[in-house]
Amino acid sequence: MPENLKGLVGPEQQFKNYLSEGKFMIQRCKSLDKFFFHPRVAFPGTGERDLEWVEASGIGTVHSTTCNRRLLEKGGDFNLSLITLDEGPRMMARVEGTDPDKVQIGQKVIARISILNGEPAVIFDIFKDNYNEPK
């Protein structure tokens, strides 16, 4: 392995490895005290490289949402949303456990790791319990 590549694998593979272990991990820049997604080798825009992996709270808010229409024999309609994590970053994911066209912008959601097309994936469910907004 070239000397300048730290760690055993790149951040994309590391993210997937964590998912396989049942952990939803995101990166945090220590000097900036900021989270970011998607995983990268340095903080986007300013290039800080003092990064660490932190387990995500899994709580997020639906930023936008769509119902993707698909024939029933191909699996039927499915939801596809953008979720803003409580830590700040945004990611694409599916919201399940409700009709794909019933998901609302602003709804609180909670992550779980599921299997999608044979690979572990972060999926969100509607967060049903009382929830206090993070300060």
Added chain:
Amino acid sequence: MNQNDINNLRGKTAVVGLAESGCGMASGWSAMEIMANSVHDALDDAGIKLNEVDGVFAATAFHSMAAMSLSEYLGLKPKFADGSQIGGSSFLSHILTAALALDAGLINVAVVAYGSNQKSIGGFKTISEAMPYEAQYEPRMPVTAYALAAKRYMHEFGASREDLANVAVSARDWALLNPRAYTYDKGPLTVEDVLSARPIVDPLGKLDCCLVTDGGAAVIMTRSDRAKDTKNTPIYLLGAAMEHHHRMVSEMPDLVRTSAIDSSQRAFKMSSYKATDMDTIQLYDAFTINTLLFLEDLGFCKKGEAIELVKNNNIGPSGSLKVNTNGGGLSCVHPGMYGLFVTLEAIRQLRNSAGDNVGERSGGGWVDNAKLSVAHGNGGVLSSQVTNVWGVSETL
């Protein structure tokens, strides 16, 4: 030199020839043949010989090294070429690069070209790779991305599907005046037609989405000193600028504010004109939401106000804003990358007003006394934004 000195590109180059080819259905023709045919027709239009071309600019979803493949096909040995691929806006950025290369004296005659036979070989064609962190969820790209933006726009500004549909209705009304438009003889659309069309990715239905056609196009550019001696009315590049902030929609900083805010501000600044000076407005309308976002981002109204601006067919032939006057990607032509057609229409409107014969339109299809046009290109998933400002000689 600093940023302000970029204004020295203003009016330095001009388009002196243009053509399109194979628009609609071109069964039996390859993407390269359609593209090359467009180049030869554009050279004929300009009255410039093929062997004078020394700058080649091209992109397609069919050739990974389009500028090189096109040069070889044409039998050219260009001194400068650029096949940058930033999606459908690539050609508007090629025009900026061509202007730089012409102005620097690297080349004397540039061709910017595109060709696609996607419809006749089976449908929408892309060479986009699967996006990491998105592909797993199976978004139907690019529609899903634009649907996410549309949904967010509706949420933030209280827009309805009817507001989106107004865009498609006006685009069709323009197409009904343009014999070149794919839907020229397909009759008008109503808001109800758009709302009841097959849903694709909510809130976008089939008629919120662009056409899927074949087609190619080309423009010929020279320095302005030479442009004066060509047989057509030269149309001058007054301003050009680009910007992009993301590749994946999940990385888009703000779903309802595109980097067209930045590209258009710099392009208008270079041109020394403002949005409201434009006689025709040509916006990359791959989906109905695009037109709303770009009317706002280019400065024709404030954020959220395009909802009102597009009501009562105000961007149609009888309206106060002459927007997408060929019928747009929604109702004229969309072979997968629409940017060069935005450019063709911006320039054709000016040449028609100047007296050139650039084709027939039904009454109202040509904008009277048009001297300035803005052509705005979009690429990826509301990602790359490129704005070009065009004008006739008296606007220099």
